[in-house]
Amino acid sequence: MQYLFVGAGQAGTQIVDQIFAHDNIDLRAEAIAFNSTIQDLERLDNIPQERWYGISRNQGLVGGTERGFEEQVTGGFGQTPTASDEVMKRNEGEVGRVLDEVYAELEADPSTLQYAFIFLGFGGGTGCGIAPHLAREIRSYSPSEMDIIAVGVLPNTQLVDATGWEDDDDAGGGQITQCQNTVFGLDNLETEVESIVLVDNQRLALDVAQGNEFSDYNRYVADAFLDIVLGAERERTGGDLDVQMQDVDLQDLVRFIDGDGFRAGYATLGRGVRQTESLLGYLTPGKIGRRPIRETELIADAIDRQTLDGFTPTDAESAVAVAQAPAWCWNEKEISLGAVYDELLYYCSDANAGWAVTKRNLASVTTAFRFERENLDRIAEIERIAEREGST
Numbered sequence: 001m002q003y004l005f006v007g008a009g010q011a012g013t014q015i016v017d018q019i020f021a022h023d024n025i026d027l028r029a030e031a032i033a034f035n036s037t038i039q040d041l042e043r044l045d046n047i048p049q050e051r052w053y054g055i056s057r058n059q060g061l062v063g064g065t066e067r068g069f070e071e072q073v074t075g076g077f078g079q080t081p082t083a084s085d086e087v088m089k090r091n092e093g094e095v096g097r098v099l100d101e102v103y104a105e106l107e108a109d110p111s112t113l114q115y116a117f118i119f120l121g122f123g124g125g126t127g128c129g130i131a132p133h134l135a136r137e138i139r140s141y142s143p144s145e146m147d148i149i150a151v152g153v154l155p156n157t158q159l160v161d162a163t164g165w166e167d168d169d170d171a172g173g174g175q176i177t178q179c180q181n182t183v184f185g186l187d188n189l190e191t192e193v194e195s196i197v198l199v200d201n202q203r204l205a206l207d208v209a210q211g212n213e214f215s216d217y218n219r220y221v222a223d224a225f226l227d228i229v230l231g232a233e234r235e236r237t238g239g240d241l242d243v244q245m246q247d248v249d250l251q252d253l254v255r256f257i258d259g260d261g262f263r264a265g266y267a268t269l270g271r272g273v274r275q276t277e278s279l280l281g282y283l284t285p286g287k288i289g290r291r292p293i294r295e296t297e298l299i300a301d302a303i304d305r306q307t308l309d310g311f312t313p314t315d316a317e318s319a320v321a322v323a324q325a326p327a328w329c330w331n332e333k334e335i336s337l338g339a340v341y342d343e344l345l346y347y348c349s350d351a352n353a354g355w356a357v358t359k360r361n362l363a364s365v366t367t368a369f370r371f372e373r374e375n376l377d378r379i380a381e382i383e384r385i386a387e388r389e390g391s392t
Contacts (some may be wrong), residue, residue, distance in 0.1 A: 001027035003230075004116040006134055009127025010040045011153040012119035013047070015199075018222035020046035025226070030102060034061070034134065036084065036126045038069075038077045050105075055084055055126060059084040060091030061098060077125030081181050084129030085188075095137035110141065115250055116148045117229070117383050118193070120185070123155035123178030123201075128185025137191035147254045149192040150264070151225065154308075154378070156201040168270075177328060179386040184346040188300055190373070197225070197267045197368070200378065202309040221307060224271040227366035228322050229253060252352055256320040257370040265317070266371045266379075272301025273364045276326055276334075295330060295339040300366035303347075306369070310378050316369040318350040325363040328356070340369055 007013030013033040019030050031047045034280055036055040038378070041064065044052070052064025054073030062072045077083045088094075103110050116138045120127030135148050184252035190196060197219050229250060259265040274297065277290055302321070303313055313319070321344055329335045337355045344351040348369065357362075 002112055002114050003188070004113055004138065005029055005031045006116060006118045007031070007033045007035070007047070008120040008131045008139070009124055010037065011036055011121030011124070012127050012131075012151075013040065013044060015119045015151065015153075015218050015221055015225075017044045017046050018218045019226060021157070022222070022274060024070075025230075029061055030106065031118070032098065032102065033125075034130060036073065038073050040294065051102070055087060055130060057083070057087060060087065061094040063098075077129065079123070079125045079177055079181060080337070081125050081127075081129030081184055084126050085133070088130050088133035092133075093137070096141050099138070111143045113142045114144070114146055116146060117151065118148065118226075119151045121153040121155075122182035122185045124181065128152070128181055128189070131185065132188040132192045135189065139192070147250070147258070149195045149197060149229075149254070149257075150189055150193045151197045151199060152189070154198055154200045154382065155179060156204065157382065157385055158202060160238055160388075175386055176385055179382045182382050183386045186373075186379070190259070190264040191262070193264050194254055194265045195267055195370075197257070197269060197307075198378075199269075199307045199374075200309045202378075203307060214289040220271070220305075221269070224269040224307070224366050227271060227364060228269060228320070228325065228368050230349060242342060244310060249354075252354065253320055255370065256318045256350070256352055257368050263373075266373055266376060267368045268306045268311055268371075269366065269368055270302040270304070270306035270311075271366045272298035272305065274298060274360055275361060276329060276363050277361045280353050290334075292327075293325065293335045293363045295335060295365065296322075296343060298323070298363065299340065299343040299367070302365050302367045306367075308376070308378055310381075311369075312346040312377075315371055315375050316348045316371055318370045319344050319348040320351065321354040321365055321367045322359045323353065323363075323365045325355075326359070326361060327357050329363060330357065341342060 005016050007016035013035055016031050032051050033044060033047045034053045035041050041052045049064040054062040056062050056072045059072045062069055118131050118134055120131040122128045157175050160175045204217055257265050257267040274293060321340055323337060323340045325335045337353055341353040344353060
């Protein structure tokens with residue numbers, strides 16, 4: 001098992017569940033879900049119950065198939081990450097026991113674990129409280145060097161502004177609490193991981209997700225993350241290419257979005273997609289119905305649909321992109337990796353790009369832009385809100 005995908009709390013487990021809806025992802029990866037609410041775990045469709053672990057105030061980590069699971073995992077932490085943080089402190093070493101169980105069942109060698117991805121929501125009480133402990137214990141468990149990338153969901157703060165929030169406004173007060181939780185989570189997590197990829201719920205008000213559905217947004221995040229992290233490995237077909245592939249592997253990704261060794265780098269994701277064939281092209285063999293592909297449009301869409309509100313690409317320290325398209329697009333130079341790379345360089349002087357072949361009739365460019373925390377206006381906004389008086 002080379003990759004470990006860990007969901008922490010409601011938001012994190014839902015995104016991992018969407019990732020494991022993809023075909024063949026489980027051939028080299030394993031998913032584990034940690035949550036404090038049974039009802040949320042029961043909504044998972046693609047993570048089996050033997051990979052569920054409840055966070056119990058009194059019992060620590062409880063396996064989803066253990067006798068009395070429902071009685072021991074009795075509810076969440078009420079938007080209080082310090083409470084789940086204390087539970088993990090009292091049960092230090094339990095994550096190692098969980099990993100022992102997983103590896104023993106898989107008959108796998110822990111030294112094969114190279115990358116762990118931890119998904120969480122920063123606004124609640126479970127994910128941002130337990131995620132730093134998960135990262136630290138996973139790293140300690142692996143006998144070889146590894147990289148850990150966190151993917152964290154930021155809260156929507158639209159109800160809180162400089163003039164419109166009153167002290168007795170429950171919704172506004174709740175968002176201030178979520179911002180305080182976010183700062184707590186970021187401060188504790190950024191010293192435990194190489195990178196933190198930000199996913200902003202405020203983007204739900206924009207055009208990233210159709211119908212403002214969380215499930216659509218989670219699917220978008222899952223697709224973008226898999227494209228940028230595992231795109232070449234998932235989609236490689238090889239034999240029908242006239243040109244040599246140039247991959248962006250995970251080491252490239254980590255180099256372009258990680259931090260300075262003491263503090264995580266921050267990154268955003270964005271994905272632009274176009275169909276390469278019309279309906280006539282699906283029904284008729286040959287070149288009939290093929291559509292022109294413009295790299296500038298794909299990059300523009302990827303930038304417009306970044307997972308962070310208020311995203312400014314020219315503030316980024318570095319950027320990386322993965323372009324995917326059917327073999328005929330590459331063979332006939334319908335899409336050019338050089339054009340994708342040049343477009344990235346327009347925004348950021350430190351850039352890299354790779355490409356992969358997909359069997360789908362889609363062309364896509366997925367980007368990750370890396371920032372220092374102090375250069376992210378959205379984080380600064382959340383920090384300002386967290387300092388406001390009158391929160392509950």
